[in-house]
């Protein structure tokens with residue numbers, strides 16, 4: 001019998017992302033040589049437990065809540081009280097007036113992004129992404145039929161190269177995705193950067209006569225390590241903003257799949273955009289985000305897991321790697337270190353690292369060849385054990 005499937009889907013499913021591929025390899029290697037001999041820096045899975053408020057909220061919901069309502073469907077866009085709690089939190093924290101009907105609860109940032117992109121996409125549209133970027137952006141954008149346009153950040157500090165950005169803007173630009181704190185560079189965009197970005201986009205909207213959206217992908221908003229690092233709240237600087245938020249990293253709940261889309265109430269044609277978000281959620285089958293974890297949100301919003309270990313890990317890695325001769329830009333946030341490969345070909349470099357059981361991801365799929373990503377959301381003890389392997393790898397190039 002002739003079975004035909006969608007070739008694009010087959011391609012995506014039969015070939016895992018490089019990150020997932022390496023993660024699976026790590027599990028195999030652990031079975032062969034023992035966990036103590038493998039240094040798996042492949043994936044961004046938080047290494048700290050969810051805060052106690054999650055356990056307490058779960059216990060009270062399960063023990064005292066109505067068991068039928070607890071696990072039942074909510075409204076497609078999410079429980080109204082949960083969305084109101086998100087709105088109240090955003091207003092109290094960022095001074096942004098908003099309400100429940102600006103929010104759509106989702107299965108994490110990945111769903112928030114696909115929903116937002118599908119909501120906006122029209123024929124011939126383009127979406128600008130700043131490289132290095134989360135590799136799934138390309139998958140999500142291309143799936144909508146839009147074109148993904150890459151603009152490289154400055155290699156010095158992984159900040160926006162505004163000349164390159166302005167050159168990429170054109171009449172087909174529909175949206176710009178920003179991700180700050182960034183995966184994989186750890187860079188945080190300052191208020192001055194966001195103001196400049198907003199100014200350029202406002203001018204482009206005037207020039208081309210249509211809205212251009214910022215899609216702010218913010219799973220790492222709370223993961224910053226120095227008091228002076230502030231993550232600007234984009235809707236306060238640019239009206240046509242959609243925030244894609246997730247509790248995966250802040251509350252250490254990546255497997256529970258909970259986040260939201262926030263359509264700025266100041267967006268032009270806000271209601272049209274919000275309904276398109278609801279429609280995209282429907283079309284993609286992302287209605288009614290996990291009900292139990294929706295109900296956790298009002299009880300835990302604004303709290304975080306104990307993120308202090310990530311700062312400690314960052315500092316140990318940055319100082320040791322610099323001492324061994326690696327070039328790193330100290331990340332201000334998220335839990336990734338983007339290190340310059342010690343040869344031009346990042347895949348070849350990561351293969352050599354693999355020989356030391358150092359599992360780090362080649363940077364090509366992040367749109368920025370010549371680097372490797374180290375996810376330091378691991379135990380500090382593993383980082384300390386891995387340092388001789390990093391040193392031995394560097395010595396191979398001397």
Ligand SMILES: Cc1ncc(COP(=O)(O)O)c(C=O)c1O
Nearest residue numbers: 044108109110134179183246248
């Ligand atoms: C930049 C970025 N965006 C989106 C996601 C997806 O997050 P979620 O687990 O909430 O779907 C990730 C996950 O690592 C990420 O790093």
